[in-house]
Amino acid sequence: RDSCYWKIGVTVSDVDLAREKIMAAGTQVSVPNQFLDVGYLCHLADPNGFTIELLQHTFKQNFVNPIPDPSLALGQTAVIGQITTRSQDIEASLRLYRDTLGMKLLSIQDISDYGFCLYVLAFTADNPPDQDLTSTKNREWLWQRPYTTLEIQCRPGQSCVPMDKEGEGVDHITMEVEDYANILTKLKADQSNSSFPDPDGIQLKLKSASR
Numbered sequence: 001r002d003s004c005y006w007k008i009g010v011t012v013s014d015v016d017l018a019r020e021k022i023m024a025a026g027t028q029v030s031v032p033n034q035f036l037d038v039g040y041l042c043h044l045a046d047p048n049g050f051t052i053e054l055l056q057h058t059f060k061q062n063f064v065n066p067i068p069d070p071s072l073a074l075g076q077t078a079v080i081g082q083i084t085t086r087s088q089d090i091e092a093s094l095r096l097y098r099d100t101l102g103m104k105l106l107s108i109q110d111i112s113d114y115g116f117c118l119y120v121l122a123f124t125a126d127n128p129p130d131q132d133l134t135s136t137k138n139r140e141w142l143w144q145r146p147y148t149t150l151e152i153q154c155r156p157g158q159s160c161v162p163m164d165k166e167g168e169g170v171d172h173i174t175m176e177v178e179d180y181a182n183i184l185t186k187l188k189a190d191q192s193n194s195s196f197p198d199p200d201g202i203q204l205k206l207k208s209a210s211r
Contacts, residue, residue: 004160007051011081015056034060092199162201172203180208
């Protein structure tokens with residue numbers, strides 16, 4: 001797919017256990033592998049064909065076997081760690097998400113061998129352990145965050161199909177923001193439903209964090 005929406009990432013302590021549980025329920029999941037110095041991960045698809053990524057808290061070589069919890073669907077606590085979108089103009093995306101909405105840029109991951117770079121942002125006061133946002137030392141820390149991050153895949157020169165052209169599967173992303181009224185005014189967003197597209201066609205809807 002060339003949609004401006006790519007995937008969600010589910011972060012867990014043990015990717016192999018999560019895969020085993022999902023496969024036992026009848027859904028196919030790819031074989032996990034350590035992808036470069038990004039993470040130990042695997043993939044499956046939702047009913048509409050959009051990607052779901054299972055991402056381990058630690059790299060394969062740093063894995064520590066957790067105690068399984070049979071009461072949980074994946075045998076362990078799981079977090080929607082990433083919503084991943086695509087951008088043709090990362091500077092325009094950063095002006096919106098970082099400079100206007102107030103998200104913090106936590107990581108920049110150059111995956112140029114595969115034709116893209118990842119930018120990870122979140123509504124948080126957390127600081128990565130290494131101030132160099134390109135450092136691989138930040139990645140396992142990032143995958144262990146207990147909240148959802150926005151991961152933007154920048155693919156220079158490649159088109160992104162806006163959400164309203166993609167069809168069933170994804171409608172919008174809702175974000176809670178401080179200074180809600182002023183942000184809506186600044187963005188000239190639809191005041192009736194607080195929604196607007198980002199520079200690449202991702203449909204966003206804002207809620208006040210103080211509500």
